[in-house]
Every structure is written in structure tokens, then in C-alpha cells.
Amino acid sequence: MKVIDFRFRPNTPDAVNGMLAHPVFGDMFTLFKYADRAYAQSLEDIVQDMDAHGVVKGVITSRDAETTYGLASGNPGVLAITRRFPDRFIGFAGLDPHKGMAAVRELKSMVLEHGMRGAATDPYLARIPADHARYYPIYSACCELDVPVVITTGPGTLVRGAVMEDGHPRHIDRVAADFPDLKIVISHGAYPWVDEAIMVVHRNRNVYMDLSEYENSPFSEGYIKAANTLIGDKILFASAAPFLDFRGQLEVYRQLPFTDEARANIMFNNAERLLGLNA
Template sequence: MTVIDYGATPPVAEARMPTQSHLSNYRRVYAKAEAESGRHDETRTLDDFFADCDSAGVVRTVIKARDVETTFGGKIRNEDIAALCRSYPDRFIGFAGVDPNKGMEAVREFEFAVRELGLRGLNLQCFENRLPIDDRRIYLLYAKCVELNVPVNIHTGINFSLESSPEYGRPEMLDRVLCDFPELRVCASPPGWPWVLELLSVAWRHPNLWIGVVAVRPRILAKENSGYGPLLQYGSTVLQDRIIWGSAHPMMPIARTVDEVRSLPLEEDVQQKWLKENACSFLNLADV
């Protein structure tokens, strides 16, 4: 079975955020997993990354730009992500990143990224922009997503930055957004912890909301009292068509997280939905 990875960072400078100080606590939280994935191995190359993808059956990887210039002074440029996608069109699918705090400048930059650079979605890490998911400044971008018919990835759940608030990731704000933009395709990732039930309720209400099992070890979904049990329950039944897996590499090893999805108590057809088919639906991809 082939797989689509809904979120990874290849080992090239252009795909890394140059300013990482606001994310330093992530290095503590994910230290063990990052060591296993080779995050700090400066000798790793794109060929090594592609070999990891091949060993896990990954045929496409979504890579994402980010813009946090007004808050933390960093940016992964749309032009650089687009260049990687052009160089490896059979490997990468690119999402644009813009800073909603920049107002109409961000809207114009996003439109250029889609129409001219060929990027295929929008990536919003609202905790890094220090904005609620339903902030009026982001509404300009949601409207543009609908106009361009591209999806948006939105960080939900807790963040581990000690320079931002977890409240920026509350899933209930997605309900207000989707009531105002019922045509908007959204993937909420990571999957909302500690507000997992809140996220599931919003997804059940809105057919255009997918949930990304990203930056969390899939095996934890089956652990008693982890807080993720309802995600496994609903993700195997009424929401089985709207769960999308991503490795978050180099935060976690690619093959290990794929194996952990396949080890969950899910029917084989549901596993394949999580690992590929739902991503194809969200991304408007023909089968790959």
C-alpha cells in the first residue's frame, strides 16, 4: 500500500525556519523522537530523506512554508517551497505560508503563491502568529482560499512554545470559521489535544473539516487515558473518511509512524483511508 505524508520537512536549509528560539521547548518535548529520526545529523541529504520515504511507501509528501516575521522574525519562503516542488514534482506538494498580521499584503502574497508559484494550499500556525483561528485578519485569507479552491492547514490543540498561548489552538474556533465559510476545506492538525472531543464535535458538524494525525505518535491513540481514545473511536467509524496521517519528520521517524498506524485496531480499508485516500480527497488529487 502506498502512502501520502501530510507533513514533513526535508533536510534542506530552504525548508527550515531560520529562527527557532520560540520553539526551543519543542526540542525538549520531542528530544527522543528527533534523535531517532536524525534531526541533528548534519550529514543527512535529500537522497537519505527520499530513501526513508521509499522504505515507508510514501509516494508524496506535503511540505509547508511559514511566515512568522511580525511575531518571531522568521520565514520559510513560498518561493523556496515552490522551487523544491518544481524540482521534485513526483515527491512534493507545497503549501504556502503567509503572515495574517500583514493584512492585504499577506492576501496578495498568498494569491501569487497559488496562481504563479503553483502552491496548492495555505499553512497557518496561528500560535506562531499569536492570532486566534477565527481572527478577522485571517478571514481575508479564508475567503481567498475559497476563491482559489485550495485547502488550509490550521494548527489545533496545545503548542509547546513558552512564548505563545495554547488558547490559539482551541478547536471550537473552527466551528465559527466553518459556519462563515462552509465551502472552506480545512485540515486541523495536530489533532486537538487536550480538546480532542471538542475537535471531533466540530468535525462531525462540518463535512469540510479533516483531522491530521500529525506530530503525535499514532500508537498513543490506543493507549488508555491518553486523551486520544475518542479520536480512534470516531476515526474508525463516522469520521473514518476525514483522518489524515502525517509524520512531522524530523520530529518523528517516517517509517515508524506508518507502522504504528498499521498496528492500530483499524480495518485495513480504514488504515488506507488514513494513510492515503483521505489526503487525496482533501488535496483534490487524482489517485497517485
């Protein structure tokens, strides 16, 4: 089975070392013992591993949280990877909503001049929810460029200053209502608001979701049931590499009780359609 991984940051030495000494996520990585399983590879070896496991595309979502956390844009690093393997990796530009029109200009440059295929924002790190007015110029630009936006959700465990309310899917529902043509991916499934996230995806035509990291967490059986009944055509496989080993996550998805139709859609078809790769 062919696979598109919608949250795949290659475990290069720079990426792994950066995670082990991360100024914002360091406490979370320590809590979940990332150092015990971290390993680095060359980009060439990573691509060989992807080939061996049927992963034909990896979407790399960048970050920019310079205003709130001093984390400068990761877009140059993502571009360096996508330029080396343009047929294998797809970049999404990380954007800081506090930068206003500078963020819009960055998005347009990354898409029109450098071939990125979408935007990525993080309400936890921005410290404002996804329906705050500061994001709206970014969403408008995404509609103009006809590219998706990945909105990172999840608990933001042990991130100083992060507030869970900022990641609640109700805010994404408002965005979807205000921008019905905007293609949205709720990354990390808006965990722990499983039921609410499912309904936001179900009731809005252009809202998708990945479950990265939370496939086997408490309450996650709701995601699986919804995949087999309501939203199997709108869930995307995302390994959360390199925090989790993509090879292990592929095995997790082989074991989850998806229907054959849902599994085929989740692993490849939905992402292919969302990215316009089948056009």
C-alpha cells in the first residue's frame, strides 16, 4: 500500500539534536523519554527507509513562533530538504500570526517562489486561538493561493504559557464557517476533545484531521469509530516523525481496526486528494 505521511520531519542530525535541546518542548520530550529512542540518519538513508516502507511523500510542516517563544522560522530548513528531494518531500510554511502582513508575504513567497504546498500555524505557540483575527489574513491568502493550512492542536504538554483552550476545535469550526473554501487540517486530532473534533470535521466540507501521537490514547476509540463510519474520507495518516518512528507508526495503523476502505483512504487517498496530486 502506498502511503503519504502528513506530519513527517526527517530525523536528520540537526533535527534530532535540536529536539534533544529544545528550548520550548524540552520538558515534554523529557517526560515522554524521547532521548531513549532518538536516532539520526542522513537524508539519503531516510529516503531509502521511506522507499522500503511504501512512503511515497512526506509532508514537512514548519514552525514560526518568534514573537511569543523566540523560535525563528523553520522555513529555510524545510526548503533545504525539499530542494534536495522535491519529488519526495512537500513543505508547508510555518507562519507567525503576530507578524501580520509579513506572514502573508512569507506564505506567498514560500508557495509562489519556492514551491511549498501549504501553511502551518500553531495556536498553542501563538498563544491565541485559531479564530483570532490575527490569523485571518493568512487564511485569506491560503484561499487565494488554493493551499491548505495545518492547524496544530493537542495538549501542548509542559509548554510554558500554553493554554489548552487555545487548541479547542470550536475555534476551528468558526474558521471553517468564516472561510468555507479554506482547506484545513486539524493536526493531532484536537486531542483530548475527540468528540468535538470529529464533529467539526464531519460538519465542515473542507476540514480534515490527522491523529498523530494520539491513536492509542484514552478516548481514541472515538477516532477509530468515526473513521469507519463518518469521516474515513477526511482522516490523514501522520506519523509525527521524528518524535515517533514512522516505521512503528505504520505498524500501529496496520493493527488499528479500520475497515479496508477507511485504511486505504487514511494512508493515501485522502492526502492525495487534498494535495491535488491526482489532478
